[in-house]
Amino acid sequence: MKLLEVHVIQTVAPSNLNRDDTGSPKDALFGGFRRARISSQAQKRAVRVAFGEWPLLPPEERAVRTKRLVEELVRRIPAPQEQARLAVENALNALGFGVKEGRTEYLLFLGGRELDRLAELIQANLEALAAGEAKGKKKAEVDGELKRALEKVLDGGKAVDLALFGRMLADRPELGVDAAAQVAHALSTHRVDREFDFYTAVDDLNPKEETGAGMMGDVEFYSATLYRYAAVNLDLLLDNLQGDGELARKGTLAFLEAFALTLPSGKQNTFAAHNPPLFVAFRAGEGLPRNLATAFEKPLRPREDKALSALSVEALAREWARFDQVFGPLNPEWKGALNLTDGNAEGLPSLKDLPQLKAQVEKALKDLLEVEDAHSPS
Template sequence: MKLLELHVIQTVAPSNLNRDDTGSPKDALFGGFRRARISSQSQKRAVRVAFREWPLLSEEERAVRTKRLVEALLQRLSGIDENRARLAVENALNALGFNVKDGGRTEYLLFLGEGEIARLADLIRENLEALTANPAKGKKGAEVSGDLKKALENVLDGGKAVDLALFGRMLADRPELGVDAAAQVAHALSTHKVDREFDFYTAVDDLNPKEDTGAGMMGDVEFYSATLYRYAVVNLDQLLSNLQGDVDLAIKGLLAFLEAFALTLPSGKQNSFAAHNPPLFVAFRAGVGLPRNLATAFESPIRPTDSKPISALSVEALVKEWAKFDKVFGPLNPEWKAALTLVEAKVDHIPVKESLAELRREAEQAARKLLGG
């Protein structure tokens, strides 16, 4: 397997970045101790938002997750009578098994590349007559011919959308239209044990009369602070396949993922906590072999000392675990690796770079050698 791994140590101030259904920050037991946790799904969402807002990728290189595909297609079918266009769109989507409900939304939350949506709209426009020939039966997709249905299915090839190529698409009822994810993202875990804390707050009613001294409202919110270990791995062959063999786009997408994953976190309760803390250690490992999540470095929780903070001790534990696995199981073959560190810690066997830009360049060189671009 040709792969590129990312290993990140990141200390965040008091925060509640990723909540459960009760509003509490997510956690997990690991090594017998309670740890702070940030879900893989919320990290992927943060990466996708960064792709769009920074921006790291153009609109044509991104995907959208929505149940409002009917509206998205109608916007691209301007100049056609709205009722006729809506009927054609619903017939086409029903033929694909996406099942448009009475509210005009699809049964599933669909993940489609912008290119797929554009081509789907073009195909509906070209086959407007066939898709609206018999409204009575057509709403169930019965009037769509086999050839047209096949053409509609062929549009759904991923559309060279990088985030779709990275994170995949699953359609339970249409598995043949799915896309195998090229990236795997682990739940982030604190390298040390944590205890939840509570912030009791009150809000004052600005129009309260002076004699009314009570709070307008009150409540509490849970939080913790943590040094997190974050891990992700990208299957480069799968990424290239999902992007239809486009080496340059695969490398662009890989580097966008590296930057976005390293620099983003979920945004939960940030207006209350502003825990905008960049990572203190970022390393990549690229080559041919098997992936390694190094969370076992923290099975025994890190404890601070008088001379070193948890962040520095976490980096040293991570690098030690990396070296131990290399000694026992061997490194990737061939292998490229580099790190960026902002803490005073021993990083002996990994070349250290001065900036994220340098780390990106090293990763790009490794990817080009692995993918032949």
């Protein structure tokens, strides 16, 4: 398996970046102790938002997740709105996406090119797809050839985030896409205790003789040094992107940057915990992925002479070396680390900045994704 791994140590100030259903920051038991946690889903959402906002990828190389697919497709079809809407609903129902009250029954994840081609195909078959209303039926009968053409459109559309994070369609598993990226739940390298911030809000128009708060409440938070991990299956990513090696390299680099530099945005107006990572390491090559959270199974303890972030980097480097000694490194292997802590990341080549790290990863990706071409006949 050809892969890229990203290992991050990140210290965040008091925050509540990822809440549970009660509004409390998420946590988990690990090694018998309570740890801070940020879910994989929340981290992947932050990456997808970054793809568009920074921007790292143009719209045609991204996907959208929505129940409002009818509205989006109708907007793209130059035809009377009611006719277009009926045709779109009949097409989506034929695909098994179940439209009710103008919305699909569940969230659909479709690439920009898939949406374009789906709209073009519906427009080209507008009369056939909207024929049900003329015959007094709620739905038009979609013939087998047209249905197969509609299904053929749903090939992922070479959307990078769809290729990375996958698509699950419970009713149509054959139209699903296996995720090429795996993102671990972030865990603190030490035990944590939740804290509470009691707050009050003053009514600005209160007369002077009236005292007291206009509103009061509390919000939970914690601060933590987190270990974050992700792995990208490069073989599967290349397959999901229909063999486009250049797009696979571009998409992997975009994922690397977005994953390293983003966090969920929960309660940021309250806490402003905009803390960049203090350590980013990569490992690329052929072999099996390794999540190094076991370096922190025994929670680290604060020391006056060394920060938790530095202790975390040293524990991670020791675990990395231990696994290499027992199980061997990747073959071939590229690795390197950007380290802003005082910790010694022994065994990991030191990189001076993010551009240099990205350049090293790009070199590895080029070799890995073109290795088959190198052996093909000229």
